[in-house]
Amino acid sequence: MEMTKTLIQENNDKREQLTEDNKKVYEDFLVYLRTDLRIDEHQGEEILMEILNHLLEAQADGVPADEIFGNDPKSFADELIAELPSEKKRGRTGFIAGQFLRIAAFLLIVQGVMTFILPYFTAVDTSVGVGNMILLGILITVIVLAAIRVVFRLLRQSLFKDNPKKAERMAMLKAAVYGMIGFGTIMAAALFVPDFGPVINMEWWTYVAAGLVLYGLSKWINKKAHPEKEVSEQA
Numbered sequence: 646m647e648m649t650k651t652l653i654q655e656n657n658d659k660r661e662q663l664t665e666d667n668k669k670v671y672e673d674f675l676v677y678l679r680t681d682l683r684i685d686e687h688q689g690e691e692i693l694m695e696i697l698n699h700l701l702e703a704q705a706d707g708v709p710a711d712e713i714f715g716n717d718p719k720s721f722a723d724e725l726i727a728e729l730p731s732e733k734k735r736g737r738t739g740f741i742a743g744q745f746l747r748i749a750a751f752l753l754i755v756q757g758v759m760t761f762i763l764p765y766f767t768a769v770d771t772s773v774g775v776g777n778m779i780l781l782g783i784l785i786t787v788i789v790l791a792a793i794r795v796v797f798r799l800l801r802q803s804l805f806k807d808n809p810k811k812a813e814r815m816a817m818l819k820a821a822v823y824g825m826i827g828f829g830t831i832m833a834a835a836l837f838v839p840d841f842g843p844v845i846n847m848e849w850w851t852y853v854a855a856g857l858v859l860y861g862l863s864k865w866i867n868k869k870a871h872p873e874k875e876v877s878e879q880a
Contacts, residue, residue, distance in 0.1 A: 773844065781831065803815070
């Protein structure tokens with residue numbers, strides 16, 4: 646963990662030496678490798694440091710980035726990933742768990758706020774079937790895990806483009822559509838699926854408290870399992 650943090654900090658410092666054009670190319674590599682959940686985090690940071698050092702050396706010699714990475718830098722990155730030993734390609738379980746808990750926390754807090762506000766306008770039944778809670782838990786798990794994969798895939802597809810701003814806008818638009826569909830599916834299930842199983846009463850503050858606990862847990866997990874954000878914030 647400490648060695649990975651050191652690499653990330655060194656990366657942050659050295660990256661500032663790049664020209665604007667080279668920095669754009671390099672940051673595409675950075676996002677592309679960091680969002681590939683198959684790669685061991687430390688191994689990924691070592692690859693990024695190698696790429697950065699090569700780019701800085703070429704920049705000092707006046708060599709443009711396309712002479713190093715060719716006309717297809719994405720293929721260059723894929724070749725580097727393919728050369729990794731299989732034991733170095735593994736899912737970042739901690740990162741995925743942290744993102745899942747964060748989204749679940751958001752949904753719980755939204756549900757709590759709605760449960761608090763709606764009684765001022767209409768009668769609200771705060772009873773919830775245990776079966777419904779289990780169903781929603783499964784549904785949220787599936788949708789959140791799918792959303793993480795979709796967002797990462799869209800982000801990676803927007804990299805190494807001649808018109809990066811257009812590609813980023815399209816990726817954000819598609820991600821927003823996926824997000825609305827997923828959130829709508831969860832809310833529809835919460836509102837329209839009849840109660841089944843034992844019934845308990847859930848006050849609005851219960852949802853909010855559970856959401857805050859999950860959010861705090863997600864922050865702790867991400868801090869332990871995915872340190873680059875923490876290091877970036879310190880830089």
